[in-house]
Amino acid sequence: MVTTPVPPHITAAIGQLERQYRELENKRDNLDRRISQLQHQLRLAMAENGDDSRRKVTELADQLTSARNALDGTERDMAKVRLAHGQHVQAAEQARQPVKALDVKCPGCGALVSPQRTGAVVNGYRAGTFDCAACDVTFEARWSGGTDPVVTVREI
Numbered sequence: 001m002v003t004t005p006v007p008p009h010i011t012a013a014i015g016q017l018e019r020q021y022r023e024l025e026n027k028r029d030n031l032d033r034r035i036s037q038l039q040h041q042l043r044l045a046m047a048e049n050g051d052d053s054r055r056k057v058t059e060l061a062d063q064l065t066s067a068r069n070a071l072d073g074t075e076r077d078m079a080k081v082r083l084a085h086g087q088h089v090q091a092a093e094q095a096r097q098p099v100k101a102l103d104v105k106c107p108g109c110g111a112l113v114s115p116q117r118t119g120a121v122v123n124g125y126r127a128g129t130f131d132c133a134a135c136d137v138t139f140e141a142r143w144s145g146g147t148d149p150v151v152t153v154r155e156i
């Protein structure tokens with residue numbers, strides 16, 4: 001199906017959101033690894049005795065809390081990016097409007113004429129050549145897609 005193009009700013013935003021999501025995924029994976037390491041170190045420190053190991057346990061527990069908070073924040077950001085991505089994909093689909101061959105009013109007599117030939121869609125517009133059987137006028141017309149196409153007519 002021939003459609004009107006998706007506005008470049010929507011395509012660009014989708015690409016940017018996809019990059020952002022991949023970065024957040026990396027950040028989440030790093031935090032996951034960091035949390036596993038801290039949990040391991042914490043278990044080791046708790047098995048030891050003495051003031052030194054108590055200090056270490058407190059320190060590691062603090063680090064673990066902040067890593068878990070960072071992970072929660074990253075997962076919230078990922079959900080936001082996923083939502084925005086879905087909205088932009090939807091907007092892109094809505095921007096793709098079919099461009100069909102259109103009957104156009106003859107500039108000579110006002111009769112509705114079907115195109116003899118139609119060209120490819122260029123910049124969201126399709127052009128056609130028309131021959132009016134009623135008054136013998138030949139003309140070209142361009143029209144956009146969507147439910148209310150913009151039409152320009154030129155006699156040739």
Ligand SMILES: [Zn+2]
Nearest residue numbers: 106109132135
């Ligand atoms: Zn005509």
